[in-house]
Amino acid sequence: MDVLLAHSLPVRRGRLEARLKSGDGLHLVATARDLTETWDAAEHLRPDVVVISAELAAAEEFDCLGALLDAEGIGCLVLAAAADGASAGATVRSRPGLALLRTEPEAEEFFDLIRRQRRTRPIKAARVKPTTKQVEPAQAFDPQKLILIGSSTGGVDALLKLLTQFPADCPPVVVLQHTGAAFAASLIRLLDSQIPPRVVAATDGMPVQGGHVYMAPGGGEHLELARGTPPRLCLRQGPPISGHVPSVDALFTSARPLAQHCVAAILTGMGRDGAEGLLALRQGGARTIAQDEASAVVYGMPRVAWEIGAAEEQLPLSQIGSRLLKACRA
Template structure:
């Protein structure tokens, strides 16, 4: 497959009033038609082309200069993942992956997100209730204005060994669109004896299992999905398993977690707000961080934690893929410090060393 043209307008910079120019890439004509029928109902989006394979997609990108692309993971000749890798090296642009909810599909979806895809949505299945691709238009509109990082050949930081540092606080992290890479970068800075850490990330349940499995061998701490009643321990990072459950802290002083089966909170399950609010009784023992993502989930909970003595950090605008959740948190006076992603892991560790009840100088 030949290279993409390298002269192009920066995607996502169109005027706000202009519709988002969208390319649909899927080897199934039926699936392309379904995605088109959903998106054409939204006046914020215009479909500029469709493609059934990587070669057609390359030609469509060069010819139409789309603002955003939906990309099937499983395609003939060249997989969506391989195509994404080439795309991000030659013509970086916002991409939303479309995946089946198989184990293999979920693993590949997480790999795609780590390679620069903005978001991953699931294909509808037979018998699935509700509207297929609900919320896809909102995701594409947000993705079109995302800050896309050009992949580098630099090796990731080596996981730190046991640090011997004294951590006094529990670390809570919440993220959404673009946060898969952010969380990986943060945890690569965490030592094997890191503070007890809870993470709520907006993703479907199978994707979250694959996310935890991907992270665990890459970083020094132990990373796994949280289980109901887990005790918070140094050196362990627990990720919300999603599905029917929110990841919360149990009331009282037990320092254990609860998988709470309940409705969506702030539009999501698992919800960052649910996790943050559940930690309110331990606010002076908390350092909380809010990461890149669309919407406002976590903003109210972060502001509540800060008002009650927690240390709160937010990913800086320039290092966010989508400056949504952190922006709203700032507007609600929920942020102590804004930190670039490159130094956010270290900032969280330093804050976690702050004695209970104190604020860092």
């Protein structure tokens, strides 16, 4: 079976590389120093299992990488040193498909654990866009309505669950998910293959249309909205806002002049990006929702949004999709 090793420390990576090469039936196809190299190798070499250090798995961008590995049927084993304890455990809890190795066992036990992470590959058949039950004519969407969603850690899985509820003729949706530039295009392809609306990378000046989900293209620019008929997307160079480029706060704040036509939700994520922008939208007349603590992988961004009064209500993830759509009915 083919194995990809990802570790940022050269000495440790070298020791693990030598050990993996001695494993019976294991073929080390490549090594990687960071998450960008890891996904590049995984996408092109399609190993059976990725063995990755807890340090790399604790990075915010690993949430997206983990979802992409899941979609490709690639197993993942996280190697944690004693000092990695709490952060490594949180990483594994956030993605149930992961396996955690806290201490380095004897060679054969180590190899056996790697072999157990091998998964059945998904069958790559011709993709047919998923469909949802057609909305009755009397339940048509208001053509002026626009849905905005911000998310971070845990957000990829949350978006997959939420957006599968959206019909192919849903109102325009603009999503800001913290992903890291290296994973943006792959995430867009993943979502587009799994949900009824069309998912596309935003371009500067692009008008928004119903039946489309727009996402930041990963070029290190803020994704914003400008007034127009219909509203248009803008890609703007600039410093980090709330610690991020692109930033949820930048997107939400830019939509303040359109607030009366907006319905916005802030989902699972670390920190506070999006909370102030959601407050600006609510103050401008938008309907606003925060994911509740029980269903959030990380109750950071939605907690701050709730505490500062930016969200009208807190809901479990399972109810947010239908509530967003209901608020867009004509």
